[in-house]
Amino acid sequence: MAERKVLGRGLGALIPDVEGDFEAKEGGFYCNISDIVLNPYQPRTVFDQAKIEELASSIKEKGVIQPLLVKKAGRGYQLIAGERRLRAAKSAGLEKVPIIVKKVSDAEQLEYSLIENLQREDLNPIEEAEAYQKLIKEFDYTQQMLSKALSKSRAAVANQLRLLRLPGEVKKSLAHDEITVGHARSILSLSEPQKQREAHRIVVHKGLSVRETERLVKQLSKGRGKKDQEKRLIHLEYVRNDLRQWLGTQVKIVKRGKKGRIIIEFYSPEELERIIEKIKGAHERAEF
Numbered sequence: 001m002a003e004r005k006v007l008g009r010g011l012g013a014l015i016p017d018v019e020g021d022f023e024a025k026e027g028g029f030y031c032n033i034s035d036i037v038l039n040p041y042q043p044r045t046v047f048d049q050a051k052i053e054e055l056a057s058s059i060k061e062k063g064v065i066q067p068l069l070v071k072k073a074g075r076g077y078q079l080i081a082g083e084r085r086l087r088a089a090k091s092a093g094l095e096k097v098p099i100i101v102k103k104v105s106d107a108e109q110l111e112y113s114l115i116e117n118l119q120r121e122d123l124n125p126i127e128e129a130e131a132y133q134k135l136i137k138e139f140d141y142t143q144q145m146l147s148k149a150l151s152k153s154r155a156a157v158a159n160q161l162r163l164l165r166l167p168g169e170v171k172k173s174l175a176h177d178e179i180t181v182g183h184a185r186s187i188l189s190l191s192e193p194q195k196q197r198e199a200h201r202i203v204v205h206k207g208l209s210v211r212e213t214e215r216l217v218k219q220l221s222k223g224r225g226k227k228d229q230e231k232r233l234i235h236l237e238y239v240r241n242d243l244r245q246w247l248g249t250q251v252k253i254v255k256r257g258k259k260g261r262i263i264i265e266f267y268s269p270e271e272l273e274r275i276i277e278k279i280k281g282a283h284e285r286a287e288f
Helices: 022-026 049-062 083-091 106-119 125-139 143-150 154-165 168-175 181-188 193-206 210-221 223-247 269-287
Strands: 029-032 068-073 076-081 096-101 251-256 259-264
Touching: 049 083, 076 083, 076 106, 083 096, 106 125, 106 143, 125 143, 125 154, 125 168, 143 154, 154 168, 154 181, 168 181, 168 193, 181 193, 181 210, 193 210, 223 251, 223 259, 223 269
Parallel strands: 068 096
Antiparallel strands: 029 096, 068 076, 251 259
């Protein structure tokens, strides 16, 4: 596979501001909005319409400051980077927008889109992870290549991809800012999806902090042993009550590991004799 350019240096080196004669300097020009189709590799799936309208108001006043990055597609152009600006320009009623045409592969197109959103902090954690996964699955990237292209550590790339292992409802919650990446990573340390869902439900319902979530996860990790212990304690309580009613006196069961003691209380010599006779009688009936 041919070595790709490192795009982590920033889109500033790729997309200039529209100041001075950008058309002469960069080979850009103003293009009809109707000639531009959206980017099929856009990693971002959620657009805040209120923010689009804010940008549209700014564009009405000052125009589109930064040109859109596009590539040739049939008789028109396909967007590489700048979907927010394109949407806002449409909302502002513009007919034309400044564009710069680049010759890029599909993989590079996804890279540009990903980096633009990352630098503007426009992607939620799940969108970012899905974009990484798409580069890996569809364009044969490795985590090391992603690390280099995005100027991130390999560990950061791996941790981002791990978020995709979460159950669907937990990923949706993370994408909509109901929980943070810190919460999600704590939940991920639970190996069973059922426990991950349970932890997520408690975190959202109680509004737990990340530190509180870590404590919750530790409790749930021991959950199975704790439930078994609770069942054993309930059983011992039933046995103690049965003995107390049968013998007519207080009974204690003291358990230590697999061993223990049964303590039968008596309050007079006569009561002791009665208890002994009752136990003997039960033993004799059992033998008979």
